[in-house]
Amino acid sequence: MTDRGQNGVIWWEHRWKEANDMSQRNYQEVKQELEGHMVKVITYQIESQHHCHVEIVDPGAVIARGSGNSLEEAKATALAKAQSRLSK
Amino acid sequence: MSNYADPNSLVPTQWVADHASDENVRVVEVDVDTTAYEEGHIPGAVGWNWQTQLCDTLQRDVIQKGDLEKLMSRSGISNDTTVVLYGDNNNWFAAWAFWQLKMYGHRDVRIMNGGRKKWLAEGRTLTQDTPTHQATNYKASDPKDGYRALLPDVMEVYRNAGVALVDVRSGDEFTGKILAPPGLPETCQRGGHIPGAKNIGWGLACNEDGTFKSVEELENIYNTKGVTKDKDIITYCRIGERSSHSWFVLKHLLGYSNVKNYDGSWTEWGNLVGAPVERGE
Numbered sequence: 001m002t003d004r005g006q007n008g009v010i011w012w013e014h015r016w017k018e019a020n021d022m023s024q025r026n027y028q029e030v031k032q033e034l035e036g037h038m039v040k041v042i043t044y045q046i047e048s049q050h051h052c053h054v055e056i057v058d059p060g061a062v063i064a065r066g067s068g069n070s071l072e073e074a075k076a077t078a079l080a081k082a083q084s085r086l087s088k
Numbered sequence: 089m090s091n092y093a094d095p096n097s098l099v100p101t102q103w104v105a106d107h108a109s110d111e112n113v114r115v116v117e118v119d120v121d122t123t124a125y126e127e128g129h130i131p132g133a134v135g136w137n138w139q140t141q142l143c144d145t146l147q148r149d150v151i152q153k154g155d156l157e158k159l160m161s162r163s164g165i166s167n168d169t170t171v172v173l174y175g176d177n178n179n180w181f182a183a184w185a186f187w188q189l190k191m192y193g194h195r196d197v198r199i200m201n202g203g204r205k206k207w208l209a210e211g212r213t214l215t216q217d218t219p220t221h222q223a224t225n226y227k228a229s230d231p232k233d234g235y236r237a238l239l240p241d242v243m244e245v246y247r248n249a250g251v252a253l254v255d256v257r258s259g260d261e262f263t264g265k266i267l268a269p270p271g272l273p274e275t276c277q278r279g280g281h282i283p284g285a286k287n288i289g290w291g292l293a294c295n296e297d298g299t300f301k302s303v304e305e306l307e308n309i310y311n312t313k314g315v316t317k318d319k320d321i322i323t324y325c326r327i328g329e330r331s332s333h334s335w336f337v338l339k340h341l342l343g344y345s346n347v348k349n350y351d352g353s354w355t356e357w358g359n360l361v362g363a364p365v366e367r368g369e
Contacts, residue, residue: 023213024214037271056269059257060291061120082271
């Protein structure tokens with residue numbers, strides 16, 4: 001079901017549904033250090049919108065979230081918020 | 089999931105996919121991040137906001153009975169509805185809602201194993217549509233004993249050998265190095281923990297995909313720290329939601345008979361004038 005790739009990236013197989021409802025694509029988790037803390041950066045796409053949230057690994061809480069029309073925009077928004085919070 | 093003491097309290101994502109639209113089933117999302125629901129949720133799921141709908145918004149307290157009745161009625165939940173809760177952060181606030189619903193006597197309430205994270209990771213169907221359900225006339229019972237520890241209860245028993253206090257915060261919060269998880273508001277005047285408490289982080293109960301660990305693994309985590317079935321157990325954290333997650337594990341997955349959640353938690357104890365505090369491990 002899961003396959004761990006390079007740099008700690010975890011990809012999940014996902015299935016598609018032919019329906020009016022949406023499903024997410026490109027779910028990805030990457031662990032990295034931010035302001036001296038290990039965080040998990042989680043990205044995925046729902047329809048045309050990209051989403052990112054940043055989770056502090058210990059104790060495991062979402063501390064920032066961002067959305068955008070591109071993966072880069074969503075990640076930049078979430079990481080900037082997370083960095084601001086963690087640097088205080 | 090049949091090894092768990094109360095296997096009906098936990099359902100897999102596939103069960104939810106198969107039953108979310110059943111007439112007698114209501115799926116409810118409760119997130120730490122209250123904007124997550126709008127981003128996309130399980131079709132038919134109602135969204136509850138823990139900051140405004142699952143607490144008393146005037147004084148610090150759990151939701152009042154009358155407000156819970158209104159919330160359940162508005163959500164189309166009857167007394168005999170199967171309520172399935174899920175949320176982000178491996179079900180932190182889903183567990184918080186579960187604890188309160190049980191305390192107010194709802195018969196059939198369950199948690200979706202793995203929470204929002206697993207549903208997303210599996211690429212399952214989402215929607216941004218907010219469902220409307222026909223209102224019901226929900227009647228809650230008075231809060232039942234045996235679920236909640238209040239400050240006087242903890243003050244009275246925390247030094248008793250037969251009582252196990254379980255601090256489920258991170259190691260750095262427990263030792264007093266920090267006052268709150270990094271990135272979250274500091275809500276106490278002093279760092280440390282209640283004397284005698286054992287530090288068993290809530291996250292130890294979860295696998296990488298957000299699901300709960302096996303009974304054997306969970307028993308090992310708690311037993312090696314002296315948190316055993318024969319003891320009266322009180323869980324606490326910072327504001328009471330992470331500890332409701334561990335309360336769920338101990339009470340419903342492991343079947344420990346006397347487990348209470350001290351929802352006042354460190355934001356209460358760590359602000360009390362003269363309350364005894366321990367620092368370090």
